[in-house]
Amino acid sequence: MARVAPVTEPRRVASACPLDCPDACSLDVTVQDGRVLAVGGSRVNPVTDGYICAKVRRFPEHVHGAARVTFPQVRIGPKGAGEFRRVSWDEALGRVAGEMRRLADAGEGEAILPLSYGGSNGYLSQDTTDARLFSRLGALRLARTVCAAPSTSAAVGLYGKMAGIALSDYVFSRLIIVWGVNPSVSGIHIVPYLLEAQKRGARLVVVDPRRTRLAQRADLHIPLMPGTDLPVALSIIRWIFESGHAAEAFLRDHATGSEELRRRAASWTFERAADVAGVAPGAIEQLARWYAESSPAAIRCGWGLERNRNGGSAVAAVLALPAVAGKFGVRGGGYTLSNSAVWELDARTAARTPAPATREVNMNLVGRELLAAQPPIRLLFVYNANPLATLPNQEAVRRGLLREDLLTVVFDPVMTDTARYADVVLPATTFLERDELSRGYGAYVLQEAAAVIPPVGESRPNHEVFAELCRRTGVAAPGEPESARDLADAILAAHPGGAAMRRDLAEGALAYPGFGPVPIQFVDVFPRTADRKIHLVPEALDREAPAGLYGYRADPGSARFPLALLSPATDRTISSTLGELVLEPVPVEIHPRDAAERGIADGDRVRIFNDWGEARCRARVTEHLRPGVVFLSKGLWSHNTEGGATGNALVPDTLTDLGGGACFNDSRVEIEPIRT
Ligand SMILES: Nc1nc2c(c(=O)[nH]1)N[C@H]1C(S)=C(S)[C@@H](COP(=O)(O)OP(=O)(O)OC[C@H]3O[C@@H](n4cnc5c(=O)[nH]c(N)nc54)[C@H](O)[C@@H]3O)O[C@H]1N2
Ligand SMILES: Nc1nc2c(c(=O)[nH]1)N[C@H]1C(S)=C(S)[C@@H](COP(=O)(O)OP(=O)(O)OC[C@H]3O[C@@H](n4cnc5c(=O)[nH]c(N)nc54)[C@H](O)[C@@H]3O)O[C@H]1N2
Ligand SMILES: [Mo]
Numbered sequence: 001m002a003r004v005a006p007v008t009e010p011r012r013v014a015s016a017c018p019l020d021c022p023d024a025c026s027l028d029v030t031v032q033d034g035r036v037l038a039v040g041g042s043r044v045n046p047v048t049d050g051y052i053c054a055k056v057r058r059f060p061e062h063v064h065g066a067a068r069v070t071f072p073q074v075r076i077g078p079k080g081a082g083e084f085r086r087v088s089w090d091e092a093l094g095r096v097a098g099e100m101r102r103l104a105d106a107g108e109g110e111a112i113l114p115l116s117y118g119g120s121n122g123y124l125s126q127d128t129t130d131a132r133l134f135s136r137l138g139a140l141r142l143a144r145t146v147c148a149a150p151s152t153s154a155a156v157g158l159y160g161k162m163a164g165i166a167l168s169d170y171v172f173s174r175l176i177i178v179w180g181v182n183p184s185v186s187g188i189h190i191v192p193y194l195l196e197a198q199k200r201g202a203r204l205v206v207v208d209p210r211r212t213r214l215a216q217r218a219d220l221h222i223p224l225m226p227g228t229d230l231p232v233a234l235s236i237i238r239w240i241f242e243s244g245h246a247a248e249a250f251l252r253d254h255a256t257g258s259e260e261l262r263r264r265a266a267s268w269t270f271e272r273a274a275d276v277a278g279v280a281p282g283a284i285e286q287l288a289r290w291y292a293e294s295s296p297a298a299i300r301c302g303w304g305l306e307r308n309r310n311g312g313s314a315v316a317a318v319l320a321l322p323a324v325a326g327k328f329g330v331r332g333g334g335y336t337l338s339n340s341a342v343w344e345l346d347a348r349t350a351a352r353t354p355a356p357a358t359r360e361v362n363m364n365l366v367g368r369e370l371l372a373a374q375p376p377i378r379l380l381f382v383y384n385a386n387p388l389a390t391l392p393n394q395e396a397v398r399r400g401l402l403r404e405d406l407l408t409v410v411f412d413p414v415m416t417d418t419a420r421y422a423d424v425v426l427p428a429t430t431f432l433e434r435d436e437l438s439r440g441y442g443a444y445v446l447q448e449a450a451a452v453i454p455p456v457g458e459s460r461p462n463h464e465v466f467a468e469l470c471r472r473t474g475v476a477a478p479g480e481p482e483s484a485r486d487l488a489d490a491i492l493a494a495h496p497g498g499a500a501m502r503r504d505l506a507e508g509a510l511a512y513p514g515f516g517p518v519p520i521q522f523v524d525v526f527p528r529t530a531d532r533k534i535h536l537v538p539e540a541l542d543r544e545a546p547a548g549l550y551g552y553r554a555d556p557g558s559a560r561f562p563l564a565l566l567s568p569a570t571d572r573t574i575s576s577t578l579g580e581l582v583l584e585p586v587p588v589e590i591h592p593r594d595a596a597e598r599g600i601a602d603g604d605r606v607r608i609f610n611d612w613g614e615a616r617c618r619a620r621v622t623e624h625l626r627p628g629v630v631f632l633s634k635g636l637w638s639h640n641t642e643g644g645a646t647g648n649a650l651v652p653d654t655l656t657d658l659g660g661g662a663c664f665n666d667s668r669v670e671i672e673p674i675r676t
Helices: 059-064 089-105 129-137 149-159 167-172 188-199 213-217 229-242 248-254 258-265 270-277 281-293 311-325 347-351 363-372 394-401 462-473 484-493 498-508 539-544 592-597
Strands: 011-016 026-032 035-041 073-075 084-086 112-115 141-143 175-179 203-207 220-222 297-301 334-336 360-362 379-383 407-412 424-427 436-439 446-449 563-566 588-590 605-609 614-621 629-631 667-673
Touching: 011 446, 035 059, 073 089, 089 112, 089 129, 089 379, 089 407, 089 424, 089 462, 112 129, 112 141, 112 363, 129 347, 129 462, 149 311, 149 539, 167 188, 167 297, 175 188, 175 281, 188 203, 188 213, 203 213, 203 281, 220 281, 229 258, 229 270, 229 281, 229 311, 248 311, 258 311, 270 281, 281 311, 297 311, 311 334, 311 539, 347 484, 360 363, 363 394, 436 484, 446 498, 484 498, 588 592, 592 614
Parallel strands: 112 379, 141 360, 175 203, 175 297, 203 220, 297 334, 379 407, 407 424, 563 629, 588 614
Antiparallel strands: 011 026, 026 035, 073 084, 073 424, 436 446, 563 667, 588 629, 605 614, 605 667
């Protein structure tokens, strides 16, 4: 008689979401017999307030779904065909470690490229034992530039990454500018605060080429052309100075470079900026007047505006606004961008190894590097990332992955598009199957969460697998932190306030930064630059930007490719994570006027193309875009389009003015109907 497994009751356990999102939700997970039944929000993180996004509610399907990788496998078919044979961990790791050791012994550590990015915001799953392994092998270093590189450069240069307005403090603002961010999908917990502020009489302004959900509720929407935020912000700065609204005394006490900024903004009249941006001059002037006259005034600056050739300067100009107009010093006044830096926690301290002095590879150029690096890259190790789906110049990435003399290892919980091109696929746990220490980059919370179920199948957590690879390649040293607890302790111990954080985490599963959860800028927190001042024209940025800081580089326009393609976030996936659950075809959105000019009707099959590649899908004709702009979302998988190329095939691998960032929203394309 078959033995019947004991049936236990469903249990509710606490966790925390470490996925790449500002909100860092605290979770309430229902589990039974090693399975996740449901994922919901808890109130441990006050910002979560008991609810979470629709996509993470589907996480049980991700954990236990058909795309889950449950055992190690090696390729048996042609590259990219997704044909594999099951092997043991021992065999898989033996092969990978053997090749690593061989390359390192031959003095070819720089033939190894570790590639990781946004799979987890947790401190334990990146830069710990993985950094130990790759540093000691002398592997290439990766510049993690695919996101936030230009905005980080700007925020570091101007403010040393000062902590921003707390999400919940937006209720106190009288004017809120939502600039290049779409929180209705990309960080939903700020939205109730924005709507509450509006109810209390605040004005809401949205600066976005698309008519997003918030733009539809806004008092003013500025639907500028992508990449033109810089002139728009400079024209507001110019007017604030010229009209006598500048906070001269504040600037004298707290800023350098205000005269230089004033000079650089001087030629940007509302008319000139409006002409470049394709909007009404009166709209920009309206925004400038409201901003100057309102207090508290808040800017929620996002990442949509950084992803073009002017992106770094654009973010710098937007961040300069509260300084110039004197909006700091009150609750609900100032700005929020990323708050990731406030923790001053560095996972690398747990690696116990300095970064090597090897060559640094800009991850936006990985396609090119795979095809042309000298010496050639022989071993690509992908974890916490899905580069075929998320990097620019997808065709180059694909051709790189097809190289017969490249050993590609993909370590992921699911069979991603990239994994299908791997030689060795390793099964990773999801965050519900491992311990994690994570923080938000919006919400001011640090959380430690224990695994809520055992690893699914043979999957293993990152820190364990990299520690094992350290041993197998002979680079491990005795006594180094390896377990999740030891790594977390090592990371916390390196921080002066770490002991207090450790205590708080032990007691309440939540820790706040030293200044607490709701800082006021220029009351509780100050610029973290060396002299604690705002640097409006920092020299380093001025030197780096090809046209100087705040120097605008116009799109010369192209008769062949007249449409600007945007690819921001949607509410279906987080970057490409969870994309295995979005099986239906995804359309490109196009304005009725652009569609009519091309003979395209709603639902038609179309070809989107430029010199970088092409993608095929259906058209959705909608007025939620301005004419001249089309939209095909970020994070698509090959099954979402016809033929497998996604919008990233159309994204150039040109770089932003600051930080070597990606130009996802600087793609120019043409679209034509497919008539078959
Ligand atoms: N649901 C969901 N949430 C996510 C993510 C996700 O993929 N899905 N991704 C996470 C990650 S990795 C990040 S970095 C954040 C990103 O979060 P957001 O800052 O919201 O970034 P995007 O979605 O890239 O773009 C935001 C908006 O910028 C607009 N935009 C595009 N180009 C320009 C421009 O030139 N100027 C201006 N002013 N606006 C422009 C787009 O139309 C879009 O509405 O969200 C995180 N949260
Ligand atoms: N066209 C276009 N492309 C974009 C953008 C855009 O705006 N437009 N935005 C960019 C942005 S903002 C970002 S941040 C990047 C993100 O790009 P990526 O870093 O590639 O992020 P994801 O697509 O989320 O892939 C993360 C992978 O990590 C895996 N993972 C999750 N947890 C773990 C773990 O614990 N261990 C291991 N080994 N793996 C794990 C997930 O299953 C997933 O496959 O994409 C960029 N790509
Ligand atoms: Mo991102």
